[in-house]
Amino acid sequence: MSNETTAGERAERPASIIGPPDARLQLPRFAGPATFARLPRLDEVDHADIALLGIPFDTGTTYRPGARFGPESIRAGSKLLRPFHIGLDVEPWTELQVADAGDVGVTPFDIAEAIGEIETAARSLYDKADSIIALGGDHTIALPLLRAAHAHHGPIALIHFDAHFDTWDNVFGAQLTHSTPFRRASEEGLLALGHCAHIGIRNSLPAASDFEDDRRLGFATVTTLDIARRGIDEAVERVRERVAGLPVYISVDIDVLDPAHAPATGTPEPGGLTTRELQLLLHGLAGLPIVGADVVEVSPAYDHAQLTALAAAGVIFDLLALFAKRQ
Ligand code: MN
Ligand code: MN
Secondary structure: OOOOOOOOOOOOOOOOOOOOOOOOOOOOOOOOOOHHOOOEHHHHHOOOOEEEEEOOOOOOOOOOOOHHHHHHHHHHOOOOOOOOOOOOOEEEHHOEEEEEEEEEOOOOOOHHHHEEEEEEEEHHOOOOEEEEEEEEEEEEHHHHHHHHHHHHHOOEEEEEOOOOOOOOEOOOOOOOOOOOOOHHHHHHOEOOOOOOOEEEEOOOOOOOHHHHHHHHHEEEEEHHHHHHHHHHHHHHHHHHHOOOOOEEEEEEEHEOOOOOOOEEEEOOOOOEEEEHHHHHHOOOOOOOOOEEEEEEOOOHOOOOHHHHHHHHHHHHHHHHHHHHHOO
8 A cells, every 4th residue: 555645635643653632632732741742751652753852951141041941931832733834744743753851950050060961861862762852941052962963963064043153252251151052062073164054143243253253163144134135045045055965953042033023032132033034944944954953042031922932832843844854
């Protein structure tokens, strides 16, 4: 019997894959487990294609704290997600076993120790899951996640959505902060130099030389003004050329969105992307060999009507669809 489907007819979920409860027959969306999209916990499945890992850590923030409450907020915002992804024509959790690995037990008192705990948790998670999507947490967490991804895949082409470079050398002399993860990652040889890109940079910098410092690390930059003037498709094309078929890690700081779309974040910057622009940019990355991802800097004390939580959950759904479409 053929497994092929035609338009309008979708594949049944294989019996081995456990998905969320059916919201029209079993359990309404406002009830049920507090896992991401009410998916199974990792200990309820034999093996996961994708593990969703909460990292409730915000000791690396430089401005407004609170992203330690990001994971629970994103999970709460994910209850409305439905199986079929319209933009990429795929059912992520029909095609992939996705499971929620819970939260890392991470100290709020020592950043270096916390980074070690996150790296250990991520590395051990690879025994049960092929890839990780992390729910932050502030952007500091990208460093240990990139270390774990690099151990499996070698140098990574980073696609970094953010209002900020996060490639400073230090803040108040501290080298491990949410403003420095990609400087450390490039120094440690985790990134494929010349194949990384920032998208969404805007507003103000300490100095014009920040651009040059960043470029020397191997990043290209697509600013929000570039996107406004030249459009989404050109931005997508630049980024796809840049990563050149290397293993891709997508890191999404939710402050890449305008505060009108995502007010609940630690370092808000006006003039950001709309949620729809971010969707189009992400959908444009379909087919790339994505190996890991994170969504960070959701700080729910500043949220209104779950705007940020819903946007962040939607970004994770886009990332899951990208995993389902990767080549
Ligand atoms: Mn940022
Ligand atoms: Mn950031």
